[in-house]
Amino acid sequence: MPPTETIPPDQAAERALAPPPRTIRLEPTHGFSRVLSPSELWRYRDLALQLVVRDITLRYRQTALGAAWAILQPVAFMAIFSIFFARIAGDSTEGVPYALFALAGIVPWIYFSNALLQAAESLVINTQLVAKIYFPRIFMPLGVVGAGGIDFLVGLVILLAIVLIYGIVPSAAILILPVVILVTMMLALGAGAALAAINVRYRDVRYAVPFTIQAWFFITPIVYGSSVLSEPWRTIAAINPMVGVVEAFRWAVLDTPHPSWAILGISFGSAMVIVFAGLAYFDRVERSFADVI
Amino acid sequence: MPNVAIETHEISKSYKLGLAYGYGTLRDSLVGGLKRTGKRMVGRGGRKQHDSLWALRGVTFEIESGETVGLIGHNGAGKSTILKVLSRIIEPTEGWAEVTGRVGSLLEVGTGFHPELTGRENIFLNGAILGMRRAEIRARFDEIVEFADMGRFLDTPVKRYSSGMSVRLAFAVAAHLEPEILLVDEVLAVGDAAFQRKSLAKMSEVASAGSTVIFVSHNLATIQALCQRGIMLERGQVVADGPVGESVNHYLRVLERSASDDLLERIDRDGRGQEVTRISRVALYDDESGLADVVVGGRPARIVVEFTEQLPMMECELTILNSLGHPITTLDSSLSSPADRRQPELSNQIECMLGGLPLVPGRYRIDVVLRARQEVQDGLQAAAYFDVEPGLVDGRPMPETGGDGDVVLPHLWRLPPF
Ligand SMILES: Nc1ncnc2c1ncn2[C@@H]1O[C@H](COP(=O)(O)OP(=O)(O)OP(=O)(O)O)[C@@H](O)[C@H]1O
Numbered sequence: 178m179p180p181t182e183t184i185p186p187d188q189a190a191e192r193a194l195a196p197p198p199r200t201i202r203l204e205p206t207h208g209f210s211r212v213l214s215p216s217e218l219w220r221y222r223d224l225a226l227q228l229v230v231r232d233i234t235l236r237y238r239q240t241a242l243g244a245a246w247a248i249l250q251p252v253a254f255m256a257i258f259s260i261f262f263a264r265i266a267g268d269s270t271e272g273v274p275y276a277l278f279a280l281a282g283i284v285p286w287i288y289f290s291n292a293l294l295q296a297a298e299s300l301v302i303n304t305q306l307v308a309k310i311y312f313p314r315i316f317m318p319l320g321v322v323g324a325g326g327i328d329f330l331v332g333l334v335i336l337l338a339i340v341l342i343y344g345i346v347p348s349a350a351i352l353i354l355p356v357v358i359l360v361t362m363m364l365a366l367g368a369g370a371a372l373a374a375i376n377v378r379y380r381d382v383r384y385a386v387p388f389t390i391q392a393w394f395f396i397t398p399i400v401y402g403s404s405v406l407s408e409p410w411r412t413i414a415a416i417n418p419m420v421g422v423v424e425a426f427r428w429a430v431l432d433t434p435h436p437s438w439a440i441l442g443i444s445f446g447s448a449m450v451i452v453f454a455g456l457a458y459f460d461r462v463e464r465s466f467a468d469v470i
Numbered sequence: 471m472p473n474v475a476i477e478t479h480e481i482s483k484s485y486k487l488g489l490a491y492g493y494g495t496l497r498d499s500l501v502g503g504l505k506r507t508g509k510r511m512v513g514r515g516g517r518k519q520h521d522s523l524w525a526l527r528g529v530t531f532e533i534e535s536g537e538t539v540g541l542i543g544h545n546g547a548g549k550s551t552i553l554k555v556l557s558r559i560i561e562p563t564e565g566w567a568e569v570t571g572r573v574g575s576l577l578e579v580g581t582g583f584h585p586e587l588t589g590r591e592n593i594f595l596n597g598a599i600l601g602m603r604r605a606e607i608r609a610r611f612d613e614i615v616e617f618a619d620m621g622r623f624l625d626t627p628v629k630r631y632s633s634g635m636s637v638r639l640a641f642a643v644a645a646h647l648e649p650e651i652l653l654v655d656e657v658l659a660v661g662d663a664a665f666q667r668k669s670l671a672k673m674s675e676v677a678s679a680g681s682t683v684i685f686v687s688h689n690l691a692t693i694q695a696l697c698q699r700g701i702m703l704e705r706g707q708v709v710a711d712g713p714v715g716e717s718v719n720h721y722l723r724v725l726e727r728s729a730s731d732d733l734l735e736r737i738d739r740d741g742r743g744q745e746v747t748r749i750s751r752v753a754l755y756d757d758e759s760g761l762a763d764v765v766v767g768g769r770p771a772r773i774v775v776e777f778t779e780q781l782p783m784m785e786c787e788l789t790i791l792n793s794l795g796h797p798i799t800t801l802d803s804s805l806s807s808p809a810d811r812r813q814p815e816l817s818n819q820i821e822c823m824l825g826g827l828p829l830v831p832g833r834y835r836i837d838v839v840l841r842a843r844q845e846v847q848d849g850l851q852a853a854a855y856f857d858v859e860p861g862l863v864d865g866r867p868m869p870e871t872g873g874d875g876d877v878v879l880p881h882l883w884r885l886p887p888f
């Protein structure tokens with residue numbers, strides 16, 4: 178055996194000064210123990226931040242267009258939709274120019290669908306980490322959902338710029354924008370976490386996710402306005418939480434008429450149900466991820 | 471101040487096996503679920519759940535901070551599983567453990583790296599996971615890079631690293647981020663010999679700085695050099711726990727007993743191809759006497775490995791170890807010589823011819839690994855034992871037991887006249 182070295186004195190002193198190490202008890206857990214444990218999440222807050230930074234770095238490194246992608250995607254969709262769907266939308270656009278109307282739906286949708294897709298993959302893609310190191314697993318979907326926020330902001334800036342170019346001045350309703358954004362992100366997290374957890378166990382789920390997202394796109398008023406539906410269907414459709422999100426979004430930036438409280442309430446309620454059910458499911462199966470991944 | 475770093479109490483871990491669980495497809499699960507429900511309704515099958523496998527059963531031990539502990543045991547004994555429990559990757563099914571201090575680990579699964587990130591970024595990410603501040607990581611950064619010998623690859627995504635390089639970096643990170651507890655599984659074997667030496671030195675440095683080290687290895691020599699204490703696991707249970715020498719001896723005795731079992735029955739195997747081919751018999755023959763497993767030193771001998779199914783491109787690796795479990799030499803057919811032969815009349819059998827067996831009298835052990843298409847198909851430790859009787863090497867008597875070393879090299883002297 179090679180001779181062993183002694184620690185340099187400064188290092189030894191550093192150790193002596195360090196607070197006594199924390200004892201962690203490892204035992205079988207039951208019920209909602211981890212995701213919903215704020216102290217555990219707080220302890221790992223540095224890591225959560227690092228993961229978001231990591232996901233942002235990766236996103237901009239892996240795409241040739243980098244940040245331009247965040248601008249190009251919504252603008253390209255806006256152009257395509259204007260050409261093909263303007264007629265379908267008819268006068269459901271509440272008098273707003275169609276391009277603008279569509280863009281106000283596209284911006285939250287692109288964020289939501291990308292975040293959902295990536296969150297669903299987040300655990301299986303990070304097998305190397307999950308199989309090796311402990312950390313609250315929710316950070317994986319949380320990381321991509323948070324990192325996507327940058328693209329979301331970029332899209333929002335584009336949207337607001339175009340709104341102003343069209344000469345529309347948003348009303349005070351714009352103040353609810355942060356709430357709408359938060360709800361969208363939480364929804365992506367809740368649904369994404371559930372999909373990520375299912376994905377660990379059942380690898381065929383990954384093929385179902387893009388399909389689901391596409392179907393979801395069509396039942397959400399993005400290329401058309403909610404008013405194509407007549408009541409009571411219009412209100413019932415709000416069970417899809419993205420209906421409320423998109424409507425509130427348009428109300429906030431385009432100054433379209435205030436969506437009914439029923440629609441907002443139903444969408445918000447169903448968003449919360451999805452968020453809690455998704456997180457609860459994730460939490461329940463989290464402890465066995467490393468057994469099967 | 472002997473405070474306890476790790477305490478485990480009656481830890482058990484069961485893995486669920488079979489279709490209805492993990493890594494299956496949703497379709498299988500739904501179909502399986504329907505079938506079970508159907509059976510239950512018809513009144514057959516009952517509520518029988520998935521098959522499960524107990525990887526750990528009632529493991530209890532206490533490790534004081536600063537101890538170095540070697541974990542030994544057959545393949546599948548549960549060594550990796552206990553490390554995973556202690557590093558919090560998997561949850562025990564029963565029992566509990568208390569771990570005090572920051573844990574750095576190098577497990578057999580996962581490097582802890584993100585394949586798309588560069589080595590540099592991964593070092594910082596790993597540090598954050600261990601709960602270190604950026605400044606702390608920066609202070610150790612150069613040391614890590616130098617230790618792992620990363621050179622120009624520092625800013626290359628980790629997915630382009632060779633497996634040896636990933637392990638080097640993973641070890642460097644785990645060992646340099648000042649863990650109070652360092653858990654190291656066998657993975658070090660992936661690195662080259664120089665790196666293995668360096669990392670063993672690093673581990674003993676970490677240990678002498680007061681950290682607790684748990685080290686898993688099949689190499690009993692390194693275990694004995696590094697660790698004071700040895701814990702042996704067998705089928706998920708602690709069967710020996712004490713000074714490293716005693717635990718190793720216990721392990722060697724158990725190994726020897728299992729060599730006389732039918733090899734096909736043994737479950738402590740390595741490799742993935744066991745459904746396809748399995749080692750069925752291993753023996754060493756003295757070419758002159760024709761006797762199996764007893765040879766006279768210096769005489770030609772051959773090791774014969776028999777297996778159940780012949781595959782294309784088969785290779786064999788034999789390791790000969792002495793009675794203390796120290797490897798003496800490894801014979802690998804993939805390092806071929808022009809004099810090697812592929813013989814059509816050899817079926818389900820590989821032979822290794824040893825010119826004259828240059829071993830001193832004593833008892834030796836043979837470990838066998840069978841490969842085909844570059845993949846390990848089957849592997850057995852202690853597949854056979856043999857005794858060497860005193861003999862002559864090139865007409866020269868060999869030292870009786872008690873000499874230093876196990877090998878006698880064929881040699882000649884030039885001496886001044888009488
Ligand atoms: N994720 C898993 N799912 C099902 N069974 C598993 C899983 N991981 C390990 N096992 C089983 O648990 C038992 C103990 O495995 P473990 O990896 O701890 O053994 P080990 O002592 O590390 O063996 P080796 O020396 O081959 O590394 C084995 O029988 C193994 O097949």
Ligand SMILES: [Mg+2]
Nearest residue numbers: 549550578655
């Ligand atoms: Mg192992």
